[in-house]
Amino acid sequence: MHFRWLAIVAASGLWVGCGGEADKALNGYKKASLSSKADVEQWAATSSAPNVYVAANQVALLLGLTGIGSGTQDTSCPAQKKDGTTTTFTGGCTDENGDEWFGSMERKLEKEGSENATLTYKDFGFHQTTSCSGKSGKTKILFAGTASVKGADTKQEFDLDIRMDVSGLDEDSCVERTDSGAWSYQGTYEGSSELTGRRTWNGSGRIGTSELGVVEVETKAEVVDPSECGDEALSGTTTIKSDGHTAVITYDGATDCDESSTVKSSLDGGASVELEGVSCTSATGPAISAWGLGLLGALGLMRRRARR
Known part of the structure; x- marks a missing residue:
């Protein structure tokens, strides 16, 4: 696997931005290869709007701040300080799992009691x-940048400007490796306010990793309803672009709900082929916590934390 798992945490856009943490990283990456079925398979499971939303919120997921699942983090470390609608999480401590936290993260609510918030990461993360x-x-994971959510209960907008740096022992070679991933992405989700309810996702942006490169992605009308199909999205599309090539992923869970999480894909207007393993990874599904924890599988980091 090496550090190719970082493809799982990449997302793209249809422009070249500047200035933000994500854009600074993405502008330095090469163009990703998208000329073969294998290339499409590598990006298909990582580039949809719900995948991007969950992946870019991994640390917040662990702290229980996203509404995706319950946090598993020691509430005394990182230290928490609340001032009105703003809560600051600060490292410089070791939690009950033995993980050392560093940097800081600020969560600013739109108003007291609201789920709408802006998260600001300042080289925030942990190592073990x-x-x-x-x-x-x-093994070290670090986040920098901002993530925000706003809107009503039935339709919310999210904006991601996140860079992630990772270092640690490669599980295959046991050699010290470093890599980075980034998301510059905007999107919406609307529908049920319940985690297990039906939601429709839209979004676009740029995503990438320092090893695999950068792609542009756009999701249109991806419908996810775990009560109808818990293994894949019901309908909608995600378009992936890089270096003159275009891949289109079509979700078909409404008519072909398969445990192997199949989708249809086409490359550069060619014949449609079936891909497996493109799972239903909406933030509305009960399996999201497990999916999020599996993102760092090459290092085994999140899985070890989840077992504690």
């Missing part, structure tokens, strides 16, 4: 001691 074939090392 890991081992690989008897070799010991530090």
Whole structure:
């Protein structure tokens, strides 16, 4: 796997931005390869609006701040300080799992009691001691940038400007590796206010990793309803573009709900082919916590935290 798992946390847009943490990183990445079925498969499971939303909120997910699932984090570390509608999380401590936190994150609510908020990451994250074939090392994950959600209960808008840096022992080679991923993305989700309800997702932006490169993506009318199909989206499309190539992913769970999470895809206007493993990863589904925790599978980081 090496660090190719970071493809899971990439998302794209239809423009080249400037100035934000994500754009600074993405502008330095190469154009991703998108010329083969294997390339399409690599990006298909990572580029839809709900995938992007969950992936860019991994640390907030652990702290229980996204409404996606319950947090597993020690409430005393990182330290929390509330001032009106603003809560600041500060590192410089070791939590009950033995993980060392650093940097800071600020959560500013739109108003008291609201779920609408802006999260600002200032090199915020944690590291822990890991081992690989008897070799010991530090695995580190760091976030910088902002993520915000606003709107009514039935329709919310989100804006992501997030860079993630990761370092640690590669689980296959046991060699120290470093990589980064970034999301510059805007989108909406509307429908049920319940986590297990029906929602429709739209969004576009740029995503990428320092190893795989950057792609542009756009999701249109992706409908997710775990009560109807818990393995894949019911309908809608995601378009992925890079270096003159265009792939279109079509979700078909409404007519072909398959445990292997199948979708239809086409590359550069060619014949439609079926891909497997493009799971239903909406933030409305009960399996989202498990999916989010699996994002860092190459390092085993999130899985180890989840088992504690």
